[in-house]
Amino acid sequence: MQKQEILSKNQKIILDLIEKSDQPLKAYSILFDVKKKGINAPLQVYRALNKLVKIGKIHKIESRNAFIACKNSKCQIAKATVFSICESCEDVTEIHDHKLSEHLRDFKDNKGMKYNKYNLEFFGLCKKCI
Amino acid sequence: MQKQEILSKNQKIILDLIEKSDQPLKAYSILFDVKKKGINAPLQVYRALNKLVKIGKIHKIESRNAFIACKNSKCQIAKATVFSICESCEDVTEIHDHKLSEHLRDFKDNKGMKYNKYNLEFFGLCKKCI
DNA sequence: TAACGCTGTGTAATAATATAACATATTTAA
DNA sequence: TTAAATATGTTATATTATTACACAGCGTTA
Numbered sequence: 001m002q003k004q005e006i007l008s009k010n011q012k013i014i015l016d017l018i019e020k021s022d023q024p025l026k027a028y029s030i031l032f033d034v035k036k037k038g039i040n041a042p043l044q045v046y047r048a049l050n051k052l053v054k055i056g057k058i059h060k061i062e063s064r065n066a067f068i069a070c071k072n073s074k075c076q077i078a079k080a081t082v083f084s085i086c087e088s089c090e091d092v093t094e095i096h097d098h099k100l101s102e103h104l105r106d107f108k109d110n111k112g113m114k115y116n117k118y119n120l121e122f123f124g125l126c127k128k129c130i
Numbered sequence: 131m132q133k134q135e136i137l138s139k140n141q142k143i144i145l146d147l148i149e150k151s152d153q154p155l156k157a158y159s160i161l162f163d164v165k166k167k168g169i170n171a172p173l174q175v176y177r178a179l180n181k182l183v184k185i186g187k188i189h190k191i192e193s194r195n196a197f198i199a200c201k202n203s204k205c206q207i208a209k210a211t212v213f214s215i216c217e218s219c220e221d222v223t224e225i226h227d228h229k230l231s232e233h234l235r236d237f238k239d240n241k242g243m244k245y246n247k248y249n250l251e252f253f254g255l256c257k258k259c260i
Numbered sequence: 261t262a263a264c265g266c267t268g269t270g271t272a273a274t275a276a277t278a279t280a281a282c283a284t285a286t287t288t289a290a
Numbered sequence: 291t292t293a294a295a296t297a298t299g300t301t302a303t304a305t306t307a308t309t310a311c312a313c314a315g316c317g318t319t320a
Contacts, residue, residue: 009298026276026277042279043301044298046279062192062193065278086243107230111256111257113214114254117252117254118250120250125243127243176306
């Protein structure tokens with residue numbers, strides 16, 4: 001059984017918006033879109049985004065400063081993310097590859113570091129853009 | 131034989147600074163440091179950084195908006211980077227792991243995407259901070 | 261050698277991304 | 291039922307990055 005997070009009003013509004021988009025959204029474009037719902041300030045958006053990232057409902061695409069919904073219902077905490085990013089059309093897809101995840105999960109460096117999270121971004125050209 | 135890039139004045143100044151630091155530097159902290167050398171504007175810094183990233187002399191740590199020198203002399207083009215980042219002391223280390231690199235290089239998704247680059251960031255606690 | 265393309269420089273202005281600080285409200289848990 | 295934790299709303303500001311314009315140097319080539 002997984003813990004069901006109860007989202008606040010702002011968090012719900014912003015998660016809804018992100019889930020409706022299959023592509024990453026940027027904070028200020030979210031802000032623009034939710035102004036009609038009474039969310040007026042960047043900080044209100046960032047606070048909700050941070051929470052949603054923390055509970056694994058969305059992921060941040062670090063190289064793009066943008067946020068995408070997590071389609072994997074099992075992904076309750078954002079600790080292992082892999083994305084492919086088309087450098088031409090900027091299409092982003094979350095990747096769930098069992099074998100790859102295994103390799104990443106099992107990776108040990110030689111410095112005795114204790115990992116609890118990783119983020120991998122692949123860049124290239126998607127089928128349409130090749 | 132690898133192509134030897136000839137760096138311009140600003141590029142050299144900024145690469146020198148980054149190479150002297152074993153930790154990532156942020157653009158505006160670089161700007162502050164190179165003002166005494168006559169580099170006065172953010173754009174001058176960003177232009178040099180972009181070029182240095184392009185030719186593989188430095189890497190950008192995407193999750194931190196910071197730049198670190200590449201210690202791997204073979205790494206002439208920045209196309210396959212792996213870092214470990216301590217979330218407590220923010221220490222960053224570039225990882226060269228042959229087996230991991232192989233897995234990543236060989237990864238194929240099922241969408242027919244053509245990859246030419248990836249960036250992987252591991253997060254956790256380093257030995258000192260555990 | 262003149263015209264051109266390419267790369268780099270310098271400067272000002274501004275855009276885009278993100279957080280600090282403060283006051284208050286609401287929910288949760290002891 | 292009070293304290294702690296979480297969320298809200300607002301203003302201001304910090305941080306990161308780019309646009310736009312003018313021009314300089316260098317190698318090619320016509």
